[in-house]
Amino acid sequence: MTIPNLPEIPPNPSTQQLAQVVGALVQELSYLLSGFLSSDNAREFGGWIVGKTELQSKDKKVGMSTEKTVADDIRFWAGDFKTGAPNFAVTEAGKVTLKSETGYPRIEFNSANNLFAAYADADTYISLLPNYSGSVPTLVLVDANTTKAFLNRAAVGGTTLGTFDGEPLNLQSSGSFKVDGNSGVSGTFYVSATPGGPTNQAVTFYKGIRTS
Structure with a gap:
């Protein structure tokens, strides 16, 4: 649609000419309000700038877009230019990013990779992976990438809590510690022989019974 051709008021108009101008304005307004308002005949609404594929604030740091490219295009953003590093962004594929002004900490929701991830920095984060190691939903803790x-x-079947890369597994409790199962707990635990001493005394259990 082209930009509307609004009627002009002639010099020293008569009452009849003014009536004709008002009638033309009413007709044009009715036309626009009947669904013919577009980026061709509108430029700004309440501080929002209307573009061919975008509706954004005057500083371009908040907006929404219908632009279509081969990439996973940003559909909603806030906090920076769409082409910059917005603090909040939602892409066409449904990826959601929320971050601080400095970039971290940040949270991402992404149905293609990490279902959910919380980052302290680029190499330190917790992520929930829906298809980790054979389509098994897994909570993963990453440090130094x-x-x-x-x-x-x-x-x-069964739930597994484990570590990699020689990482120790520490279970801490401020009260009693209990492992409950059909056959109790089995294994060797290292405890201190004296209060506050080194944890170098081995205590072994088999099916809940101490054997050494």
């Missing part, structure tokens, strides 16, 4: 620990529900 290396997976250190995980919690998942194995496809064959």
